[in-house]
Amino acid sequence: MVMSNTQSITPSKLASHNSLSLTKEESNHARREVRRHRMIAFLLVLPLLIFLAFAFVAPIGTMLHRGFYNPVVADLLPDTIQELETWDRKGLPNEALLTRFAIDLKRLAKNRKSGKLAEEINRNMPGTSSVVKSTARKLRSISDADLKANGSNILLKAHKKWNSPEIWLALQKSGKVYVDTNYLTALDLERNYDGDLQVRESAKIYLQLYSKTLRLALIITLSCLILGYPLAYFLANAPAKKSNMLMVFVLLPFWTSLLVRTTSWIALLQTNGVVNSFLMGVGITSEPLDMLYTEFSTIVAMTHILLPFMILPLYSVMKGIDPSYLRAALSMGARPIPAFFQVYLPNTLPGLSAGALLVFIISVGYYITPALVGGTDGQMISNIIAFHMQQSNNWGLAAALGTLLLILILTLYWLYDRFVGASNIKLG
């Protein structure tokens, strides 16, 4: 409080001082000097800014963009798509449009681009990829003149699915350049034939995965807190020599490769692994427990991996707390437990918030550990994003899922800022 008071007084004082005693030349010179300092400061952070622009802003920006911008089909079939806009969705589009599409499809088949079209339509109507591809193959061998004269008939005969309005609706949908489909899918919603929102008829997995991810992240954060707080307290209050040595045990795993640590949990938890052999050897269990490839193993391995992120901020904040506070509280008659909760705990809150936020946010987006030890139960949203990036190649949906995750985290951060205050965070 004292600091902010002096700050608020100083500028006005200086201003009055300036106007009284500085000549114009002097103040110009002073301004130049300030500008020069700013310039140097700016040049110094410039590499960082460029790095951020290339490594964060640009990729995240393109990702956000990809989630709702999809020009592929509109680029492939500009005329057909434009004409399809006027189709009333009752029955088939008119003959001229069908012929135009047949000619376009032949052109795409020759340019080897029909597969792109097939993939996009297939996304709106599973099973149509082969329809488009086989039709494209057939059209390649038909002359342009024939297509012009009789294109619609040839098309309708090439595959029976061209006779159903659904496939044309799917084409119309794929032709939209700006789409909300990916975001709707990511929320388990879809538009029905009339364009109204409804709960998705096929797989409903994404909301479930988001809530599961949040629940797991919360459990992991709490476990880290329960394990990390006493340890940080002990480290902060132990004699320097001892605490430095113990600190190495916290930092050593921190420096070890993530993969090594995850794999060692596989060795520990597997059916005939160390833990099961021990439990059976001691006689606690008679059969090996299923611990690997479960939610349990995901929580254990991630808690272990993320624990340093909790301990380090807590430790550095606890190190800065004057032990005389707690002694004063005790000497004034507070009982140890209330003294801890009323005096010590509020003082550690900055470190606690920082640690909890770090662990929570990192674990929400965690990928490799759940993928390796999670089995079926321990999957998180990041694993399904990877599925859409690598296997289904639906980058638009992956982008939408990622964006929602980003929004979710920013919302949680905002809530945290509202209720606890972001200025409370202290990393060290």
Place this chain on the structure above:
Amino acid sequence: MKTKTLFVGALLASVFSVNAMAAELTAVSFGGAYGAAQKKHMIDPYTAKTGTKILFEDYSGGIAEIKAQVEANNVQWDVVDIEVIDLERACSEGLLEVIPRSILEPGLDGVPAEKDFIPSALANECGVGNIVWTIIYAYNDKTIGSVVPESIGDFFDLAKIPGKRAMRKRAQVNLEWALLADGVAKDKVYEVLATDEGLKRAFAKLDTIKDHIVWFDSWSQVPQLLNDGGAVMAQSANGRIFDAIKKDKKPFTMVWDAHLYDLDVWAVVKGSKKKDLAFDFISFATGTKPLAGMPDVAYGPTRASSAALIDPSVVPDLPTSHLDEGVKADGIFWADYGESLGEKFNEWLLK
């Protein structure tokens, strides 16, 4: 001063020329024992014959990386080994070059290439068949007990074979196997799977063993799972189990009933700056002799003429010797339904 400049110049020149020499062609495949066999029988002999240095890298399949390179107009890979299940899609999306059939050499016995290759090896214009591989399941003789599994039905029969089954966490193969185990005829599998009832039937069959499945992501996890008792039976690429049996002397047995076979092909990434060199390499690598080296890892060669050069003791372990018991994986079906069934499969997993 002058000598110094010269020296630095020479140094720079040598550095650059070394770089240029180091990677005249980049080839990408799946690594492991399979990659080693390809290096021994295709990459190294080609370098020895032509002097072209090849950078041989690993990837884990799929078309995401190829797509990223082609779309960003920054093609790093020239030749890729790709599964037919992905080839169909990659080719029609314009991610691969069309390979002219005229580059293919006739077999060592003089039979022209078009007749020497098995038909599916040349079915897609963007690829030239390299191996026939398959997905089987295997068990560990030591942990299986007195009753051993013999058919795909046994894989789903908890009463006959109790214990954990390891399966790859993908819709592919598992859905086909569920239908086959449920009594669907081999030639009707994909037809049934394309219907809603068929899909329900497949998931219902998978439900019967759901609590007894151990899921894995990579084929490399399988030998470990079978070995340490994590699973009594495990789905696997046949080469991995073959390698574990022959090299590591593991007590594993393969079950060939209802195996799902497929081909791997060599393909050229669209826009490769070394297209002609890439074609030349493929022409060499798919010759009779290099292909005859693939049975080192129990993958079948795609040329009839290679059969004469194969060690007869390996022949019973090749997928090409068991084609009657198997089903051909349908790339066109998976191009159609891969994404939607992938989502449904994930939904089923979460239930």
